[in-house]
Amino acid sequence: MKDYKSMLKEYNLKATPQRMYMIGEIEKSGHIDIDNLYESLQTFFPYISLATVYKNINSMVDNGFLTEVKIPHQKSRYELTKESHAHLFCKECGKLEDIYIDTSMLFDAASKESGYRITDTLVTFEGICKECQAKDR
Ligand SMILES: [Zn+2]
Ligand SMILES: [Zn+2]
Structure with missing residues (x-):
């Protein structure tokens, strides 16, 4: 602990x-x-x-x-609070998981396009998790 x-x-x-x-x-x-x-x-x-x-x-x-x-x-x-990360949200079971992927491309594209001084990149993907996909079959 x-x-x-x-x-x-x-x-x-x-x-x-x-x-x-x-x-x-x-x-x-x-x-x-x-x-x-x-x-x-x-x-x-x-x-x-x-x-x-x-x-x-x-x-x-x-x-x-x-x-x-x-x-x-x-x-x-x-x-x-952890290292910056994105999230996955399962629409079926409501589970929320961490995913460590590089979101700097989104950050760069958005600041370039908008001229904003972007301070945070909050990315949440929605979908169906592996377990729920298996149940559907
Ligand atoms: Zn699920
Ligand atoms: Zn998280």
């Missing part, structure tokens, strides 16, 4: 038991939405409120410890 306590400290965040548990859950699932996180937190912290979960998640996002992954027409999911 990773040392979440010192990870949090690096980001100037207090290592509360709730936060430690949240981070564990986020790491385990890779990407989690607030509702699922709230549900699993309740087994250990029955009195935690949804507002507290939001507050904690937002402060960890503000500090850059967590990254919000926006998916069209879906609730945002949260992940531990």
Whole structure:
């Protein structure tokens, strides 16, 4: 198990038991939405409120410890901040996966075409995952 306590400290965040548990859950699932996180937190912290979960998640996002992954027409999911990557979203089972591909071509093309000073490249592919494709057959 990773040392979440010192990870949090690096980001100037207090290592509360709730936060430690949240981070564990986020790491385990890779990407989690607030509702699922709230549900699993309740087994250990029955009195935690949804507002507290939001507050904690937002402060960890503000500090850059967590990254919000926006998916069209879906609730945002949260992940531990990692090296920049793109996402794959399965429209059938709702799974979200990381994919490490070079998006610099998109970046270059978009800045050249638009003249924008682009700061972030957020790429999410939608489709049907391998497992769901196998089920369809
Ligand atoms: Zn799937
Ligand atoms: Zn990711």
